[in-house]
Amino acid sequence: MTARSTITPPVRSTYRHGDLHRALLEAGIELARQGGPEAVVLREATRRAGVAPNAAYRHFASREALLQAVRAASLQAVAAAMEAELATLPRKLSPADFARASVRAVGTGYLRFALAETGLFRTAFAASDKLLQGTPELSTAGASGLNPFELLGAALDKLVEAGVMPAKRRPGAEFLAWSAVHGLAMLVVDGPLRNVIGPQMQQVGQRLLDMVEKGL
Amino acid sequence: MTARSTITPPVRSTYRHGDLHRALLEAGIELARQGGPEAVVLREATRRAGVAPNAAYRHFASREALLQAVRAASLQAVAAAMEAELATLPRKLSPADFARASVRAVGTGYLRFALAETGLFRTAFAASDKLLQGTPELSTAGASGLNPFELLGAALDKLVEAGVMPAKRRPGAEFLAWSAVHGLAMLVVDGPLRNVIGPQMQQVGQRLLDMVEKGL
DNA sequence: TGTACATCAGTGAACGCGCGTTCACTGATGTAC
DNA sequence: TGTACATCAGTGAACGCGCGTTCACTGATGTAC
Numbered sequence: 001m002t003a004r005s006t007i008t009p010p011v012r013s014t015y016r017h018g019d020l021h022r023a024l025l026e027a028g029i030e031l032a033r034q035g036g037p038e039a040v041v042l043r044e045a046t047r048r049a050g051v052a053p054n055a056a057y058r059h060f061a062s063r064e065a066l067l068q069a070v071r072a073a074s075l076q077a078v079a080a081a082m083e084a085e086l087a088t089l090p091r092k093l094s095p096a097d098f099a100r101a102s103v104r105a106v107g108t109g110y111l112r113f114a115l116a117e118t119g120l121f122r123t124a125f126a127a128s129d130k131l132l133q134g135t136p137e138l139s140t141a142g143a144s145g146l147n148p149f150e151l152l153g154a155a156l157d158k159l160v161e162a163g164v165m166p167a168k169r170r171p172g173a174e175f176l177a178w179s180a181v182h183g184l185a186m187l188v189v190d191g192p193l194r195n196v197i198g199p200q201m202q203q204v205g206q207r208l209l210d211m212v213e214k215g216l
Numbered sequence: 217m218t219a220r221s222t223i224t225p226p227v228r229s230t231y232r233h234g235d236l237h238r239a240l241l242e243a244g245i246e247l248a249r250q251g252g253p254e255a256v257v258l259r260e261a262t263r264r265a266g267v268a269p270n271a272a273y274r275h276f277a278s279r280e281a282l283l284q285a286v287r288a289a290s291l292q293a294v295a296a297a298m299e300a301e302l303a304t305l306p307r308k309l310s311p312a313d314f315a316r317a318s319v320r321a322v323g324t325g326y327l328r329f330a331l332a333e334t335g336l337f338r339t340a341f342a343a344s345d346k347l348l349q350g351t352p353e354l355s356t357a358g359a360s361g362l363n364p365f366e367l368l369g370a371a372l373d374k375l376v377e378a379g380v381m382p383a384k385r386r387p388g389a390e391f392l393a394w395s396a397v398h399g400l401a402m403l404v405v406d407g408p409l410r411n412v413i414g415p416q417m418q419q420v421g422q423r424l425l426d427m428v429e430k431g432l
Numbered sequence: 433t434g435t436a437c438a439t440c441a442g443t444g445a446a447c448g449c450g451c452g453t454t455c456a457c458t459g460a461t462g463t464a465c
Numbered sequence: 466t467g468t469a470c471a472t473c474a475g476t477g478a479a480c481g482c483g484c485g486t487t488c489a490c491t492g493a494t495g496t497a498c
Contacts, residue, residue, distance in 0.1 A: 052476050191398075232494080
């Protein structure tokens with residue numbers, strides 16, 4: 001999938017690199033962007049940073065640790081995409097409309113991100129051997145301080161506050177909305193609908209959000 | 217994840233294996249069952265069949281070809297799970313209720329399979345390097361002769377026939393229903409909800425199907 | 433019915449690949465005196 | 466202000482691993498005569 005780097009690494013005049021931690025992380029993010037989580041390869045990251053393979057171990061305990069860091073950055077990027085979509089909402093909506101539009105914006109941001117940054121999307125939400133136990137998975141926030149899951153939760157809360165959604169249906173509603181949007185993203189990005197949908201994606205996405213809005 | 221085989225391979229008295237094609241396929245399915253698509257490793261399959269590694273090439277052109285065969289078998293198993301669920305429906309429902317129950321059964325079968333056979337589920341719906349172009353992906357049918365996608369389509373057709381769903385909303389409805397169910401499956405099976413949901417899975421699944429039913 | 437021979441399933445050995453990781457090291461930095 | 470020295474970031478070489486795949490082969494089968 002992603003080829004080994006053939007780029008001449010940045011020549012360094014100093015013995016110390018200066019900011020190898022950051023350089024490795026950025027190389028890792030670039031690898032994930034192009035090839036998803038399995039493309040995050042320690043040796044390739046060091047190659048791109050212009051450094052011996054084992055130098056990475058001064059900054060990351062293992063390949064898995066680097067991957068975790070890349071994953072965290074990916075989640076942050078998902079949150080940012082959602083926030084960007086939320087920021088486009090007109091100010092002068094009624095509370096009910098604003099709440100509805102917020103939920104849509106969160107979903108639209110998610111789908112947009114999945115299509116635009118497939119590799120990072122897959123990295124953000126792929127299974128990790130590491131965190132099999134413990135739950136602080138989604139713990140990386142965007143500018144608002146909220147992670148993707150929390151952004152969705154906040155939008156759903158508005159729905160209740162505005163009286164659009166009965167409070168008794170609120171608990172667990174994140175899982176339902178998230179499932180719908182996540183499923184479409186996975187089918188298109190990584191699954192059997194890669195070639196089926198495509199141009200109609202925008203439209204299908206909006207219909208899906210209609211379904212969620214009506215069905216919640 | 218899945219360890220190399222330490223099992224003594226079945227001792228063979230004949231020079232010819234007899235049915236190596238089938239043996240390799242079954243070994244591949246077992247590997248996928250335990251570890252998903254990336255666990256389908258040619259050498260391990262030959263080890264389990266008690267045969268030299270290169271013997272596989274008499275029956276499969278490449279590792280990718282074996283993986284395709286395993287994928288086809290996995291899809292067939294998904295279809296079978298759906299059919300099993302459909303078979304439990306009471307006969308004496310009204311057409312409308314039967315149609316609604318059929319859609320639910322298809323979804324329930326999908327979710328059940330994803331939970332019970334995680335590895336096969338992931339294998340069935342993972343991206344393949346091979347079929348990046350061309351669309352005959354889901355072309356493996358269950359006993360009814362329909363593949364999972366077609367089973368869902370048939371259930372939705374019944375919804376229209378019974379007058380539960382307006383015909384104009386029918387086109388593309390597969391994508392919406394499938395997305396919802398697929399998303400929940402992926403989040404739970406391979407994603408960040410692995411540890412969050414779990415016991416409540418049954419209940420969340422039914423609420424999700426409520427949402428789909430109402431939202432379509 | 434018996435035998436030569438083509439066919440082809442499975443073997444043994446080897447290839448090159450790239451990976452993660454460990455070891456003992458070297459060289460620059462910056463701090464204590 | 467100058468110097469000894471501890472610290473620690475990066476190096477060079479090597480390890481073992483398991484993989485997919487290719488090569489020239491060997492042995493059993495079954496078909497043609």
